[in-house]
Amino acid sequence: MLSALLLTLLLGGTTLAQAEPADTPPPEAGQMLVPDAIGDLLPSGPDPEAVADAAVESWLERPAVVLTDLLGMETEAMCEMLPAMVLAPPPPAGTRVNIDDRRALPTDDPDMRRFTYSAVRPTDQLDVVQVDLVRDGDVWQAVSVGFRTEIATPGRAWLAEPVTGIIFLALSLLVLVLLFRPSSLRRSLVRATGYVQEHRRLVIGTMVLLYLAFGVGVLSGAALPPACEDAVLVVLGQALGQVGATPAVLAGDPLRLAVTIFYQNFGVVTLLLFWLGLLFGIPAYLLAVPQFFANGLPFGVLYDAAGPLALLGTILLIVIELTAYFLVVAGGGMLLVTVVRQGFGAFGLAIRKITHMLLLAGVLLLAGAWYEVALILLP
Numbered sequence: 001m002l003s004a005l006l007l008t009l010l011l012g013g014t015t016l017a018q019a020e021p022a023d024t025p026p027p028e029a030g031q032m033l034v035p036d037a038i039g040d041l042l043p044s045g046p047d048p049e050a051v052a053d054a055a056v057e058s059w060l061e062r063p064a065v066v067l068t069d070l071l072g073m074e075t076e077a078m079c080e081m082l083p084a085m086v087l088a089p090p091p092p093a094g095t096r097v098n099i100d101d102r103r104a105l106p107t108d109d110p111d112m113r114r115f116t117y118s119a120v121r122p123t124d125q126l127d128v129v130q131v132d133l134v135r136d137g138d139v140w141q142a143v144s145v146g147f148r149t150e151i152a153t154p155g156r157a158w159l160a161e162p163v164t165g166i167i168f169l170a171l172s173l174l175v176l177v178l179l180f181r182p183s184s185l186r187r188s189l190v191r192a193t194g195y196v197q198e199h200r201r202l203v204i205g206t207m208v209l210l211y212l213a214f215g216v217g218v219l220s221g222a223a224l225p226p227a228c229e230d231a232v233l234v235v236l237g238q239a240l241g242q243v244g245a246t247p248a249v250l251a252g253d254p255l256r257l258a259v260t261i262f263y264q265n266f267g268v269v270t271l272l273l274f275w276l277g278l279l280f281g282i283p284a285y286l287l288a289v290p291q292f293f294a295n296g297l298p299f300g301v302l303y304d305a306a307g308p309l310a311l312l313g314t315i316l317l318i319v320i321e322l323t324a325y326f327l328v329v330a331g332g333g334m335l336l337v338t339v340v341r342q343g344f345g346a347f348g349l350a351i352r353k354i355t356h357m358l359l360l361a362g363v364l365l366l367a368g369a370w371y372e373v374a375l376i377l378l379p
Helices: 002-019 036-040 048-061 067-071 075-087 162-179 184-198 200-222 227-243 245-251 254-277 282-306 308-342 344-377
Strands: 096-105 112-120 126-136 139-147
Touching (some): 048 096, 048 112, 162 184, 162 254, 162 344, 184 200, 184 308, 184 344, 200 308, 254 282, 254 308, 254 344, 308 344
Antiparallel strands (some): 096 112, 126 139
16 A cells, blocks of 8 residues: 555655656656665576577466465565565466567667567466566676566556646645635535534544554664565565656656655545445454554564654645545445444445545545645655
């Protein structure tokens, strides 16, 4: 969920944006920073075509990872294996790849090459294997290999369109105007705060529970060995590329970045919690507790590596976004409590309560998206 993405954007993403020269084109969605350890897994050499072929062959020779083997490993050993599992997950036994059917795909980065190969899965299903390479001087290093259907970026190209950013800016300004004058939006937010006051014990309990789960995750992440830092960065870097956040950060376009952040926070995370909350609240709680614990783990790893001073500017943002998510979860609790107390005749009222929590969360996340943009892009 986005709380993991949040800190990576603020710590890793800001560093990337500052480290990249101004005339360097942004990487494509899915490109990531690769730890030095990947060189021990995938081949390198002066000829990119030969390196790509060798990467596929070594990938086919890798044995599948058994979950029970991972559970029996020491934490540090598991973290050392994780980058390889993310960047080059082993194929199912029996996978066949036609090495002679190599095709080069265009890229915007002259220091990056991408090749595809036709492949057949063990179930005789046709697929495509993709290999990505990056150049370091005269040497090309394979950095990822896997089925293209598994590593391809979701269809979010519309988020990068200039018109999308303009529309989002106009909607943001409209919301701002409606907040400072009598409007239906203001009345709805007043009604939402009234529901929070009505169910204050439920809301406070939900906040305590989920912030506690997140906090335990942070402490658990901080207690992980140093070897886990690279693993966390690789996994989150992959996730950033998949949702289109990495190119949005490196492009330095505030509208594109704001749209990407808000879409992921509200359109993906919050709406999922909302739909689960509609199922009488319980599924939302069952997902939220372990999920926000898991989200706290990378915060703990990166907090331990960066130090508390690096996080001062992010504390408010963390509170805004987590509170928005937790309000929607609490809305599911309001729905359940209302139906239990007043019967199914009050189901319409219960739906209005969780819907108003969704609206309140949307306004918070809208403000949070622009605040996050300012933290990332402003010097």
